[in-house]
Amino acid sequence: MSMEDIISKWQLKVKNKQASIDMWNSRAPGFEKNKSSSLEESSFLQLLETYKMLNPDASVLDVGCGTGSYTTAIARKCKDAIGLDFSPEMIEIAKRKAADERINNVEFRSADWHEIDLSEAGLEKRFDLVIARMTPAVQSAVTFQKLSLASKGWCVLSKATRRVDPVSDAVKKLVGIEERRESDLDIVYAFELLWYQGLQPRFEYEEQHWHLENTPEEAYDLYINRVKTYRDITSDEEQEIKDYLQSIKMNGLICEDIDTTITTLYWHV
Template identity: 25%
Template sequence: MNFDYFDKLWNSNVSSVEESRNHWDFRAKDFNSNKSEKNVKQVVSFFLEKGMLHEGCDAIDIGCGAGKYAIELSQIASNVTALDISPKMLEYAKENAEKEGAVNIKFLEMPWEEVNVDELGWNKKFDFAAAIMSPAINSRESLEKLMKVSKGYCFMSGHLDRHEKVMEDIERIALNREPSNIEYGKNIYLSFNTLWIYGIHAEITYHNMDREITRTLEDAFNYYCAQLQRKSEFSDSKKEAVKKYLEEISEEGFVKDTFKSKNIWMYWKNP
């Protein structure tokens, strides 16, 4: 077994930095409003339980989004470096950190693909490096960077499977097609095998996450169209079909959805 096989799988269908930035900028408002304190605390408790995180450590949060994990980490770590590709996500993150009085977080607008570990002086700088539900680890190079910045533990997580009822109903009823298949868990699968080749045997656990999400009719239309457009070309006629369906199922101008997912948590200690 060698790297070539997995590199070919990894390097397919990777969005450009600009495409990713635009996508996450667009999703920032929705992402910020759908926060689950219970899920955040569950993840950070896991870090403490496994000895990955400890008081006084330096931590880095790669793909920090609206800052919910960085803020929770900052209550334990001495310093947290939190970076994201999306300037709009970081606006929310800074606002959220200010509300919580989290002053030991350094937020950086920085795509992980463009990070130069040596130039930044980040070689083995952090006790703990995490990419929590982040698409930033999408190549062997990006995984090796994650390993390089940590002198202790690394953690990454992602969806193995996810279902949004309204999204699936839109595809079946409004668009008259079967819901599109997405390769959830691909980055974790490829990371695990790459680490194996390096002689690192990562540990994996599985966790279910269920929640209800309520959006305004306008926000729902924008969200579902953006998600569907990433799957395939999305014409004006399809947008009209989505709009009509959402209007039919909305209640007093709001759309309720149920979100169910099985998530993978993977962690290892660098040798």
Template identity: 30%
Template sequence: MNIMFHCLRLQPNPRNEMVHMDDIHQKNTQYWRNYWDEITSKTIRYGPMNATFWDSMSKRFVRNRTPERESDRFNGFFNLIKTTGLDIDGAYVLDIGAGTGSLSIPLAKMGAKVTSLDFSEGMLNNLKQRAETENVKIDNIIQRSWDEVDLDAEGFREKFDLVIASMTPAVHNPQTFDRMMGASKKLCYYSGWVNRRWDNAYYDLYRELFNSEFQTGNHGIYIPFMYLYLQGYHPEIILKKDTWRNESTVDEMADTIASHFYSTSTIEPDIKSKIKGYLIHNGENGKYCETSCSTSAMMVWDKLKK
């Protein structure tokens, strides 16, 4: 799909006619919206787009969670939110794709009235257990896909002071992005990949098994950022580079890799055994250490200000 943006060539106008920039913004936004729609319509609902994927990953999330990692993530998030002047104590917050509660729980501890939403039962079970263990009250926990949420039926339209979509595939197209903004009466926060280098196993195995290159999904920051910019928003944005290592059993890692491969190819019965063979060869004592490098971006904006 070719994208054509409307530009203006400013020339002296003896009649001092006004240039209607709103029309230009609307047309450009619609072009970009159509582009985003086209990309996502061609994307097969691969592993991370399915609740069962996150159900199977939930135990690994809990095991690999460390206080240092969680504190680092929350502090980066909170420092950006502080620039808006929002008082968290008493604020109504919606956390879309809340997962195990890495943002929901510390926000609730600070006095926010948090609604945590996720389509994975496994992830939300971990959130509930953690909230109980840490004696934290989450106002509302909802197991549902964000695609299926009706803002008016739920009473969510412009209800929340802050709506969060942090590193989640839940907000993946213009419809789900608009729904996120529709739930906010003021602030929105979004984070996604700038780029990501997955563990070598993904690239090596996909090349060996399917004779083509492993392709990642389109969950990133570029398209949402441009969508906002073309509407006249100028979000505050912070970039961050990370390298992390997670250890898993060979069986767990094989399941994770296979679920990603289902995104673009049909898995034959012997594929998983070949994946395990690679992991055993490159692992140690039945374990495999996964290493990933990424640059991510987080942005926050006030929907009332352009």
């Protein structure tokens, strides 16, 4: 497969951007409870340390930063850091957390990586390290290539691959959506693009299990908006999803156990 073939096949899948924003805004309060990541607890941060991607003179960009847990941890180890996310609610929480932790060398911006012009935003070839960890910001060849365009040093991309989401999969099946938005092909395409460019990307793997607990209202926002990123749904379909979620409720909560392999790809531009 040529580079042109990969770029043609690896296109953005999200059909409804606002539904995606609404979904992540609704999840922001849950993410606010997460503490900033630490070197001792995070294999991801240990990877950055091992390959000396962080140093006191480094500038870092965190694409799809969410509530800034990694951005603030990284800022403690470098000169300055910028976190970008298209969810305004996530960004507001990130700003509050950085202020609470008195981290002054970090900036958070609400911006859509799919649409941002790096040159106009002053981000082109500005950073010693660009990371995109567990984010929908990188879902196409164009958004992937932007990582290298923003970097003058290292880039790191982490995706949840070989992932099984039992509740989400059942909800999509209810409304006839068979396509899975897995990141397996994203990682394959990313590797091939870098290889064709003469670079030498490397991989790391980490097995994870996540247990989610949501109130019915939180679950409606999460699963209905997730479906709406694929296509619009009717009021009957929306009610069918709500009825299904109610049917699996236990002790007032809707739970989901997710198994995944976190695949991290890293390269030097």
